Each structure stands twice: as C-alpha cells, then as structure tokens.
Amino acid sequence: MGSAAAAKAASDFESWRIELGGVPLLADMSGVLMIEDECVLVVSDLHLEKGSARAYRGTFLPPYDSRTTLARLARAVERLQPRTVIALGDSFHDVGGCERLCTEDRAALGRLQKGREWVWIAGNHDPVLPIELGGDRAGSWQHGGLTFRHEPTPLSADEIAGHLHPCARISRDGHSQRRPCFAFGSGRLLLPAFGAYTGGLNVLDPAVAALFAGEMAVAAVGRSGVYPVAMRQLRGD
Amino acid sequence: MQRAIARKSPKSKVPPLLPERFADWFASRGWQPRPHQLALVEAAQARRSTLLIAPTGAGKTLAGFLPSLIDLTERPANEPRLHTLYISPLKALAVDVQRNLLRPVTEMGLPIRIETRTGDTPQGRRQRQRLIPPDILLTTPEQIALLISHCDAGRLFGSLCAIILDELHALVVNKRGDLLALGLQRLLSLAPGAIVTGLSATVARPSELQAYIVPQRPDDGFTRLADKVVLKGGAAPxxxxxxxxxxxxxxxxxxxxxxxxxxxxxxxxxxxxxxxxxxxxxxxxxxxxxxxxxxxxxxxxxxxxxxxxxxxxxxxxxxxxxxxxxxxxxxxxxxxxxxxxxxxxxxxxxxxxxxxxxxxxxxxxxxxxxxxxxxxxxxxxxxxxxxxxxxxxxxGAQDTPPIRPGGLDVLAQHVMGTACAGPFLPEILFHEVRGASPYAALTRDQFDRVIDFVSTGGYALRAYDRYARLKPNHDGGLRIAHPNLAQQYRMNVGTIVEMPMLKVRMIGKNRRFLLRDGKPGGPSPMMGGKYLGEIEESFIEMLAPGDTFIFAGHVLRFEAIRESEAFVSRTEGVDAKVPAYAGGKFPLSTYLAARVRDMLADPNAWKALPKPVGDWLRIQKKRSVIPRADQLLVETFARRGRYYLVCYPFEGRLAHQTLGMLLTRRLDRAGARPLGFVASEYSLAIWGLEDMSAMIADGRLDIGTLFEEDMLGDDLDAWLESSNLMRRTFRFCAVIAGLIERRYPGKEKTGRQVTVSADLIYNVLREHEPRHILLEAAWADAASGLLDIARLGLFLERAKGHILHQALARVSPLAVPVLLDIGKESVPGDAAESLLRESAEDLITEAMRDG
Missing domain, CATH: 3.40.50.300 (P-loop containing nucleotide triphosphate hydrolases)
Structure with missing residues (x-):
C-alpha cells in the first residue's frame, strides 16, 4: 500500500462499509461478510476437504486444508461474535466431503456452530449435506430484503452470492499482488472464496465482469486488512 | 583393480581375443584393434563390469560394443532376445550410435538386429519391441524407467548379457542419473548375469563412476568398484x-x-x-x-x-x-x-x-x-x-563435481514404478535401492517414509490410509491398489520438469475486460503486453516481486511468474538492483577458485600473467591490500554519494547471489540502508546510503557479525519466504514424486476448481508439516543447486576469524570490475555509450592513480 494508505490507522482497513438494498454491510478483512445490525456472518466457498477429494484416485494433497480454513473462520467468529452464520454454498468440496472430515476438524466445526444459528446454503459442489452436520439447509435464503444464494443469477437484485471465487490483481509501483476480493455493484455483492486450497478467478474475466455491467467496486482481502481498489489499478492475469 | 591396458598376454597366439571375422575386418580397414578395445573384450569374457575412461575420438563406442558384437556372432540366439542395452543421455546420440554401429555390422555381415527406442519411437514399434526385442537396443534413461514398470520386464530383460552406459560422466550429475542408478539396479536384479560397461570422459573421481555401475552393499562397510580401463590422451594439449x-x-x-x-x-x-x-x-x-x-x-x-x-x-x-x-x-x-x-x-x-x-x-x-x-x-x-x-x-588435474546423494523425489517415482511392474517386498527393494551408489547412504527410516509417501502421501495425519495406492499382499509384499495407477504413473515418468527459459513479457497497459473467443469462463487473457525475449529461469527465481533488473536494454521491475512467463513492468530513473548475468550457468569450480586465490596471494605468480593484469594487482597491493589465500578481503569506500562494500569470496555467482540477498537484509537491519548489490563469479558489491566505513569504525556495524554463519538460519528462511525459488523447487519435486501431475502442453487444466496450485500446497505443508519428505527433498535441491547454500556455508565457516577489512578513501583496483558491472547494467541504450565510457574511464583512473 502507498504512503497515503500507510498514513491511515491500520484499523481503518478492518472492514469495507457498503450498502446493498438499504442494508448496511461490512466486508471484513478476513474475507467474510457481516450484517452488523443483525449479527449475521456470511462466509462463502469454504471447500472443506478439497485436499482429500481426489484421494480415491490416488492424489494425496496435504490433508491440512480443512483445519487451516476452520482455524481462520474460528478467528473471524471469535472477533465478530455473530448470532447467525450463513455458509453460502460449496462449504464442502464434494458430497462425500463431510464424511471425510476427521474427528478433530469435525469437533472444531462443532465448536463454531455451538450456540448460534447456522444455515447451509446448497452449492453446486455440495447440493446435499448429511443431517448430522446440524444447522438449517436452504437452496437460497431471504433476509431483510436481501437474497443469499450460491450462484449469482444474471437478473437478480440485492443478491449476495459466491461461487465465482473473485480475485483481484493489483499492480502499483511495480509491485503486484493477486488476492481474493469482494466485488460489489449493479445491485449485487460477490464474496471471495474462503477455503485454503481455493484458487481465484480474476474479476476482469468476462464470467465475473459480465455480472456488473462495468459498474464494479472491488475490495481486496490482504493479510491484515481489506483494501478498496480503484478499477484502474486492476490488472488481468 | 586397474588393469594395464597395454598388457600383452604371455601366450598371445592362443586363444586370440578377436575372432577371425573381426580381425579380418580391422585389417581390411587398415586398423589395429586398440588396446582398450581388446581390454573390454577380455573383461567381457571374464564377465567383469568395467569403466572405460578415454578422451574423445578413441573409438570408445566401438570398444563398448565390440564384446557384444563378438558374443552375438559366436553364439547366435535361436529366438529373439535382448542381448545388449545401450543407454545414452541424448536421443540424438542413440541415433548417431546406431548409424556408426551399422557400419561394422553390415561390412562384416553380422546377423545382428539393432534398434533405437526413444520418446519419438512410434507406439506400434515400441509394443513390438517388448514382444520381439532386437539383439541390441539403444535407448535413454526415461525409456528404461518406463520399461521396468511393465509386468513383462522380467521376460524382456532376463536375457540381458551387457548394459552399456555412454557419456556416464554427464549422466550421473543430475536427477536423471538418480533415476538411471535405480533403474540399473532393477535391471541387474532381473538379469544377474549381465555386466555393465561405463564409457566416460576423464573425471576427478573415477571411483564414483566405478561404484555407480556395480551393486553396492553398504553394510559391508566398503564401496564396491568396477574394474577400470584408462586411456590417457596422447600428447599434452x-x-x-x-x-x-x-x-x-x-x-x-x-x-x-x-x-x-x-x-x-x-x-x-x-x-x-x-x-x-x-x-x-x-x-x-x-x-x-x-x-x-x-x-x-x-x-x-x-x-x-x-x-x-x-x-x-x-x-x-x-x-x-x-x-x-x-x-x-x-x-x-x-x-x-x-x-x-x-x-x-x-x-x-x-x-x-x-x-x-x-x-x-x-x-x-x-x-x-x-x-x-x-x-x-x-x-x-x-x-x-x-x-x-x-x-x-x-x-591433468580434474574437478568434476562430486555425485550428490540421490533425490528422495526420484526414489518415490522409482518405488511407484516398481510397484506397477508387480508386487514387491519392501525389505528386498530397500537392499536393491541401496545397491545404487547415490542411495548407498539411504537410511531405512528415509526409505520407509518414501514408501509411506507413495502409499498414502506420508502425512502425520493419517487421512488417506483407506485410499492407499499400495496394498499389502498376504506375504508382506506391496502391490498397487488399482491398474489405473500404473497408467497414470507412465504418463508422469521422468525427472525433466525444468522450464529453463522463461519468456519475459511486459504487463499490458489498460488490459481489462478483455474477451478471448468471446466466451465467458474461457481461458482468461494473460496480462501480457510486449514480448521482450527469454531469460534463464534460475535468474528470475532469485527475484522477489519489486526487484529491478536489466534486460533487453531496459531497467525492468519483476512482477510475477505465470506459467512459463515472467511479467515485468518498466521503471524509470532507478538503478537495477540485480543485474542480468551475462556469464554461464556453471559456477566457477571450487578447485579453480582455490587456484585463483593462491595466484592472487602470491606476487611471484603474477609474473606469469600479462602485464596489464600484473600492474593491476601491484596497484591493488599499494592502494588497498592483497589478501592471503585464506583471508576474505572486505573493502568499504564512498563514491559519488553512495557507499560501497565489496568482498572477494571467489565462490561463484550462485553462492555470491545468495550471499548478496542475505547481507542486504542484514545491512538493512543494521541501518546501512542498502540499495542494491551485484554479484560476479569472483566478488560481491553492495551499495547503500549510509557510510559503512564509519559504521564499522564506531561499532554500529561489526564485520565479523555481518558474515556470521547464522545468516543461513532465520535470514535465509525469511528470504526464502518471499522468493519464488523454494516454491518452484518444491513444484519440481512434487511433480517428480507424483504428488502433482505433469502439465503437458495443450493439456493444461484450467478453471479454478480442478487444480490446487503448488504454491497453496507448499504454504499449507510448510505450516502443518514442515518435516514432510517432499520439503526435505526440495530443500536438498535448493541447497546444492540454485542457492548453492552448501558452498556458501563452507565459505562462511572458512571466513570466520579471517576477515580482512579495509576502509578506503576511494575505489580499489580490485573492485573496479564488479563496479563496472553496476555502471554497465544501469545505463542502458546506445545513446548512453559515451557517457558510460567516460564514467568507466573515471572509475579506472580513480582506482589506478597514484597518491
């Protein structure tokens, strides 16, 4: 970040304040979204057990992605203290993912769920989830005039979605970063993918850009802050 | 064990080494069989594996094949069986040898079938070769790895009488050499009667090659060596x-x-x-x-x-x-x-x-x-x-580098290949693997961890036990869990992952919302602008994003690597921090470095040098100091508003570059505000904004602490965090070991869901299992390869207590070459040529003038 940014206190970048359908929202530096007034936390594309998803075919990626992801989520939950958590789909990388989750990681997830409402929105990777997982299930979810669903729909208004793993490439003073990001505009908000092994799709890619009709504001999730980025600073891959 | 090659048999008339047909052929061409050629025939008759060391042009290849040609002629086979396997590092060499070999075979009318098998051989012929093998097969290490992964390997190779390894000195120096060493032991297990003939140029330690071609038994406590036949070059060059x-x-x-x-x-x-x-x-x-x-x-x-x-x-x-x-x-x-x-x-x-x-x-x-x-x-x-x-x-001194211990990633590949051929007993495979000299020091623990890696990924968290690729047999052996795994393995065989050159491309301006094919979700456009040329990947590896360097006449800032392209942006008005290197990729050998240090330290030796060089050193002696051979000279001086520190380790550019990265960090912490550095084969120059002579004088900077060996601890770790080098090294190991599938041109998987990038895997693994076997393998590669940490470590140890610091009023003669590298790299373009020349002349005059 440049010197102007450095002059601001670090706390100024803890969250990015936006408003969608008249509802004030906080895009948090951890990559989750908070609806502060309602104490609702929204997290998208956890892709738990992505590492183990190809194990049956003999590809053994380090099986530590779920615990990395859950530990990061636990830190966000601890800090933001939501009453409700909405997992915005693709919470598990595949239908069998939940069963593969090891006891320890399962317990970590249980601790997160304890004492709060939990809604699993279905994603294309996890259309069904076992009942033992607890929480509520929904294809999509309406709340305070906002629609929460996994895959963004072209014509919907006031929609909060994930699925696309938006990612921003920024080049400044010759330094370059590629980070997950929030993409906001045209009556919608896209959440970054939260999982440890999730790659990203550049927001300049037509699949993302087409949803915004050129009207897009972006905030990149850094290591210790969420940073609004001007369109002109964005770069393609 | 060495045989006198000119040895005359006391009863040289009976029995002749060469059958009549061969003797006649030599005579008809007006040739005499050379002593080393006869020595190999004799060795083959005694069934002894032999290393032939001979200079180019000594008829080495014919010498290697002569015993097989004789044997095949004297004892023709009734049915097609593979008699001799010839393995060379180059496809072209296999083809060339076939051409050369066909000449004596045709001229003598020998009933011998010779074929090549490389990656270019059509699939149909490859299959036929396994069913109806030729007498002599000419091939490469990768093809051996493929062939021994088939269940019919025993039938194909069981009849082998001879294995010839050509250009052995070039084969053994890298991971292909590891793969071949393991494959060779497998072949010798399948064909215990076969003898191995190694053909090599002159090397520093022939015993390493003698050990490479015969099975080792490390528990015996001594190294087994093949016989050796040495043909010295005739007249001195x-x-x-x-x-x-x-x-x-x-x-x-x-x-x-x-x-x-x-x-x-x-x-x-x-x-x-x-x-x-x-x-x-x-x-x-x-x-x-x-x-x-x-x-x-x-x-x-x-x-x-x-x-x-x-x-x-x-x-x-x-x-x-x-x-x-x-x-x-x-x-x-x-x-x-x-x-x-x-x-x-x-x-x-x-x-x-x-x-x-x-x-x-x-x-x-x-x-x-x-x-x-x-x-x-x-x-x-x-x-x-x-x-x-x-x-x-x-x-006649030699300084070929020592053979490195075998890579664990290559071993993992070999274990999977062995399993693909059929069930194996780990105990027996362990002994066979240790028979390969690069793996003689392998411990049972390392071996078991590799087996565990192949079977379930080798993680402390036993997540994949039920998906194990290797399943136990009733007899304690292991077999592959599914035939598909063998197919997958064969697609990924080999150790060549290198993309040695990267395309250098500018980041495009105003590249956004670009559609390719107009298809949403199609391949996203690269951020590419103008293509500038190609650069050694190993150079780009050294850079962290933001580092500046010179290329194609511009000062460029390194941004990122994507696939095989290095993206850069143009910067103006700054010095290049790391100059592009115009020398070779081979570092100065430690042996020559020691000789150069000795020469520098001894004014008597300067007499043999041309006058300008002698004068240069004499003025250095007067103006600064000539270090003893065991001393490290460190000079500090100011020049045109910048403060310089120049040292002369003579350890080669790779080690100097690593040293430069680490010293810059330390100087930064000490408050010397370093701006950049430049490394040559002989010396390293760092420049910054603080007066380092003054800092050393008033104790703010301690030169001994600066060069303390512990820089290879946390400082190295911190640097590796931010450089791409470890990530890329890790990727190579992960591909060779089979954790990540090879990317074939045109078959790159796209889309965010399918692949997990090696970077993300590296990060997670480092965090949760820093002692994983692939991280161990990647570290071993980095230490001996691109970072040359091993050499840097030895240097720092040697320099301890032997640092000779000189605070100078102005640049020293010895510092001029490396300083000119900075000047040259920082002033691009033809227009700057005269400016450059003038500043260079200034610099030289300043260094060489009296008073």
Missing amino acids: QIRILGADDTLPWSGHSARHAYAEIYAEIGKHRLTLIFVNTRSQAEVIFQSLWRLNEETLPIALHHGSLDVGQRRKVEAAMAAGSLRAVVATSTLDLGIDWGDVDLVIHVGAPKGASRLAQRIGRSNHRLDEPSQAILVPANRFEVMECRAALDAAKE
Whole structure:
C-alpha cells in the first residue's frame, strides 16, 4: 500500500462499509461478510476437504486444508461474535466431503456452530449435506430484503452470492499482488472464496465482469486488512 | 583393480581375443584393434563390469560394443532376445550410435538386429519391441524407467548379457542419473548375469563412476568398484591465452577485443570450434565474426535455442567437412562425433578444469597429435582463471563435481514404478535401492517414509490410509491398489520438469475486460503486453516481486511468474538492483577458485600473467591490500554519494547471489540502508546510503557479525519466504514424486476448481508439516543447486576469524570490475555509450592513480 494508505490507522482497513438494498454491510478483512445490525456472518466457498477429494484416485494433497480454513473462520467468529452464520454454498468440496472430515476438524466445526444459528446454503459442489452436520439447509435464503444464494443469477437484485471465487490483481509501483476480493455493484455483492486450497478467478474475466455491467467496486482481502481498489489499478492475469 | 591396458598376454597366439571375422575386418580397414578395445573384450569374457575412461575420438563406442558384437556372432540366439542395452543421455546420440554401429555390422555381415527406442519411437514399434526385442537396443534413461514398470520386464530383460552406459560422466550429475542408478539396479536384479560397461570422459573421481555401475552393499562397510580401463590422451594439449594485452577489458563477457584475432585463427585452420558460455554470447560472437568475414568463410552457429532442424543441418555440414568454424554452447559438449576439428577456441572463463579438458578434447581426434586450444579471457579476473585452468590442464588435474546423494523425489517415482511392474517386498527393494551408489547412504527410516509417501502421501495425519495406492499382499509384499495407477504413473515418468527459459513479457497497459473467443469462463487473457525475449529461469527465481533488473536494454521491475512467463513492468530513473548475468550457468569450480586465490596471494605468480593484469594487482597491493589465500578481503569506500562494500569470496555467482540477498537484509537491519548489490563469479558489491566505513569504525556495524554463519538460519528462511525459488523447487519435486501431475502442453487444466496450485500446497505443508519428505527433498535441491547454500556455508565457516577489512578513501583496483558491472547494467541504450565510457574511464583512473 502507498504512503497515503500507510498514513491511515491500520484499523481503518478492518472492514469495507457498503450498502446493498438499504442494508448496511461490512466486508471484513478476513474475507467474510457481516450484517452488523443483525449479527449475521456470511462466509462463502469454504471447500472443506478439497485436499482429500481426489484421494480415491490416488492424489494425496496435504490433508491440512480443512483445519487451516476452520482455524481462520474460528478467528473471524471469535472477533465478530455473530448470532447467525450463513455458509453460502460449496462449504464442502464434494458430497462425500463431510464424511471425510476427521474427528478433530469435525469437533472444531462443532465448536463454531455451538450456540448460534447456522444455515447451509446448497452449492453446486455440495447440493446435499448429511443431517448430522446440524444447522438449517436452504437452496437460497431471504433476509431483510436481501437474497443469499450460491450462484449469482444474471437478473437478480440485492443478491449476495459466491461461487465465482473473485480475485483481484493489483499492480502499483511495480509491485503486484493477486488476492481474493469482494466485488460489489449493479445491485449485487460477490464474496471471495474462503477455503485454503481455493484458487481465484480474476474479476476482469468476462464470467465475473459480465455480472456488473462495468459498474464494479472491488475490495481486496490482504493479510491484515481489506483494501478498496480503484478499477484502474486492476490488472488481468 | 586397474588393469594395464597395454598388457600383452604371455601366450598371445592362443586363444586370440578377436575372432577371425573381426580381425579380418580391422585389417581390411587398415586398423589395429586398440588396446582398450581388446581390454573390454577380455573383461567381457571374464564377465567383469568395467569403466572405460578415454578422451574423445578413441573409438570408445566401438570398444563398448565390440564384446557384444563378438558374443552375438559366436553364439547366435535361436529366438529373439535382448542381448545388449545401450543407454545414452541424448536421443540424438542413440541415433548417431546406431548409424556408426551399422557400419561394422553390415561390412562384416553380422546377423545382428539393432534398434533405437526413444520418446519419438512410434507406439506400434515400441509394443513390438517388448514382444520381439532386437539383439541390441539403444535407448535413454526415461525409456528404461518406463520399461521396468511393465509386468513383462522380467521376460524382456532376463536375457540381458551387457548394459552399456555412454557419456556416464554427464549422466550421473543430475536427477536423471538418480533415476538411471535405480533403474540399473532393477535391471541387474532381473538379469544377474549381465555386466555393465561405463564409457566416460576423464573425471576427478573415477571411483564414483566405478561404484555407480556395480551393486553396492553398504553394510559391508566398503564401496564396491568396477574394474577400470584408462586411456590417457596422447600428447599434452597445446594451449595458449589470447588477447591479453592493453586492450584487455576490465569487466564484461563479450571478449570483443579479441574477435579479429579469433577470425585470423579460423583462417589458419581446417575446422575451428568456438565454445562460449551462453547463448547470447554465441549470438554476439557469431554476428561479429560475420562482420569481419571478408573471405566469407563458412562459419555456423549451434546452440540450444535454435530450431532442431537447423542444428542437425550444422552437424551434418561439420561432419561433411564443409564448415570452417562453428560457434557453440554446451549443446556440442556431448559425444557425437562431428568431423575433423583441429582448433578449439574457448571464449570466456572455462569455469572448471575438467570442463575445459572435455571441450579441448573436441579437437584433433588422432590421439598421438596434441590438441590445439586457445583461451580467450574476456576480462582481468578471467585472465587469472584462464591461467589457473591452463596450469590445471598441463597437470591433468580434474574437478568434476562430486555425485550428490540421490533425490528422495526420484526414489518415490522409482518405488511407484516398481510397484506397477508387480508386487514387491519392501525389505528386498530397500537392499536393491541401496545397491545404487547415490542411495548407498539411504537410511531405512528415509526409505520407509518414501514408501509411506507413495502409499498414502506420508502425512502425520493419517487421512488417506483407506485410499492407499499400495496394498499389502498376504506375504508382506506391496502391490498397487488399482491398474489405473500404473497408467497414470507412465504418463508422469521422468525427472525433466525444468522450464529453463522463461519468456519475459511486459504487463499490458489498460488490459481489462478483455474477451478471448468471446466466451465467458474461457481461458482468461494473460496480462501480457510486449514480448521482450527469454531469460534463464534460475535468474528470475532469485527475484522477489519489486526487484529491478536489466534486460533487453531496459531497467525492468519483476512482477510475477505465470506459467512459463515472467511479467515485468518498466521503471524509470532507478538503478537495477540485480543485474542480468551475462556469464554461464556453471559456477566457477571450487578447485579453480582455490587456484585463483593462491595466484592472487602470491606476487611471484603474477609474473606469469600479462602485464596489464600484473600492474593491476601491484596497484591493488599499494592502494588497498592483497589478501592471503585464506583471508576474505572486505573493502568499504564512498563514491559519488553512495557507499560501497565489496568482498572477494571467489565462490561463484550462485553462492555470491545468495550471499548478496542475505547481507542486504542484514545491512538493512543494521541501518546501512542498502540499495542494491551485484554479484560476479569472483566478488560481491553492495551499495547503500549510509557510510559503512564509519559504521564499522564506531561499532554500529561489526564485520565479523555481518558474515556470521547464522545468516543461513532465520535470514535465509525469511528470504526464502518471499522468493519464488523454494516454491518452484518444491513444484519440481512434487511433480517428480507424483504428488502433482505433469502439465503437458495443450493439456493444461484450467478453471479454478480442478487444480490446487503448488504454491497453496507448499504454504499449507510448510505450516502443518514442515518435516514432510517432499520439503526435505526440495530443500536438498535448493541447497546444492540454485542457492548453492552448501558452498556458501563452507565459505562462511572458512571466513570466520579471517576477515580482512579495509576502509578506503576511494575505489580499489580490485573492485573496479564488479563496479563496472553496476555502471554497465544501469545505463542502458546506445545513446548512453559515451557517457558510460567516460564514467568507466573515471572509475579506472580513480582506482589506478597514484597518491
């Protein structure tokens, strides 16, 4: 970040304040979204057990992605203290993912769920989830005039979605970063993918850009802050 | 164990070593079988594995095959069976050898079938070769790995009588050598009666190669060695050093001052080979020679970036004798015999005594006449290096690098390959693997961890036990869990993952919302702008995003690597922090480095150096100090508002570059505000905004602490965090070991869901399981390879307590070459040429003037 940014206190970048359908929202530096007034936390594309998803075919990626992801989520939950958590789909990388989750990681997830409402929105990777997982299930979810669903729909208004793993490439003073990001505009908000092994799709890619009709504001999730980025600073891959 | 090759049998009339048909053939060509050729026939009759060390042109290949040709003629087989396996590092060499071998076979009318098998061999023929094998198969290490992964390997190789390993000195130095060592032990288990013949150029430690070709039993406590036949080069080579007069440059690698003399030498010889260290040097010299070429002598160019067809044309023209000179890089180093070279010119520093000897061996294939060679140093330090190499060549000293311990990633690949061929007992495989000399020191624990890795990924968290790729048999053996795994394995065989060159591309301006094919979700456009050229990947590896360097006449800022492209942006008005390197990728050998240090320390030795070099050193002695051979000289001085620290470790550019990265960090912490550094083969210069002489004088900076060995701890870790080098090294290991599938051109998987990038895997693994076997493998590679940490560590240990610091009023003569590198790299473009020259002259005058 440049010197102007450095002059601001670090706390100024803890969250990015936006408003969608008249509802004030906080895009948090951890990559989750908070609806502060309602104490609702929204997290998208956890892709738990992505590492183990190809194990049956003999590809053994380090099986530590779920615990990395859950530990990061636990830190966000601890800090933001939501009453409700909405997992915005693709919470598990595949239908069998939940069963593969090891006891320890399962317990970590249980601790997160304890004492709060939990809604699993279905994603294309996890259309069904076992009942033992607890929480509520929904294809999509309406709340305070906002629609929460996994895959963004072209014509919907006031929609909060994930699925696309938006990612921003920024080049400044010759330094370059590629980070997950929030993409906001045209009556919608896209959440970054939260999982440890999730790659990203550049927001300049037509699949993302087409949803915004050129009207897009972006905030990149850094290591210790969420940073609004001007369109002109964005770069393609 | 060495046999006298000229040994005369006391009863030489009975029985003759050569059957009549062979003796007649030699006679009909007017040849005498050479003693080393007969020695190998004798060794084969005694069924003894043998290493033949001989210079180029000694009929090495024929010597290797002669026993097999005789055996096949005397004892023809009733049914098709593989008798002899020939393995070479190059596909082209296999083809070349087939051509050369067919001549005696045809002329003697021998009933022998010879075939090649490489990656280019059509699938149909490959299958047929497994069913109906030829008598002699010529192939590569990768094909061996493939063949032994089939369940019929025992049938195919069980009949083997002889295995010939050509250019062994070149095969053993990398991971292909590890793969071959393991494959060789497998072959010897399948065919216990086969003998191995290694063919090699002269090396520093022949015993390493003697050990490589026979099975080891490390528990016996001694190394088993094959027999050795050594054919010394006949007459000592005649070497001289060219162009070391007053025109000798202070720095640089072009040797432009000597082109006219080189051209004159070409005119005086039949065929001149001009070796250089890099492709770009080759291009420059080639073009410059043609500008001088008033007689339009046929001069050609040969290097690795050229199209294969073009290279084959040059090779054919050489063989046909229609060329007068060829400018070449190391692509011409290996064994193919290309005609009647009578002069070798080596431009630039030779880097190693053995390397030089092998290149000089290209000239004059008649052993009894001396080879003619000319060394052309391109700058003053190179004069000393050339002098050291010339002395070494006179003594016949060798300095080939020692064989490294075998890679664990390669072992993982081999274990999977073994399992694909059929069930195996770990206990037995462990002993077989330790039979391969690079793996002789492998511990059972390491082996078991590799087995565990192959089976379930080798993680402390036992997540994949139920998906294990290896399943236990009732007898304690292991077998693959599913035949699909064998298919998958064969797609990924081999150890060559390198993408040695990266395309350098500018980041495009205003590249956004670009549609390719108009398809949403299709391949996203690269952020690419103008293509600038290609650069060594190992160089880009050293950079962190934001580092600046010189390339194609611009100061560029490194941004990122995507696939095989390095993205850069242009920057203005700044010094390049890390200059592009114009030397070769081979570092100065430790042996030559020690000789150069000795030469520098001993004023008597300067008499053998050309006058400008001697004068330079004498003024250095007067103005600063000449370090003893065991001392590290560190000079600090100010110049034009910048403060410099220059040191002279003579440890090669790779180690210096690592040292530069680490020292810069330390100086930054100490408050010296370093701006950049430049590393050469001989020295390292760092510059910054604080007066380092003053800092040392008032105790803010302690020179001993600065060079403390512990920089290889946390500082190294912190740097590796931010550099791409470890990530990429890890990726190579992960591909070789089979954790990540190979990417084939045109088959790259796209889309965010399918692949997990090696970067993300590396990060998670480092966090949760830093002792994982693949991280261990990646670290071993980095330490011995691109970072040369091993050498840097030895240097820091040696320097401890032997640092000689000189605070100077102005630049010292010894510092001029490396400082000129900074100046040259920072002022791009032709327009700056005169400015450059003036500043260079200033610098030299400043360093050399009296008072």
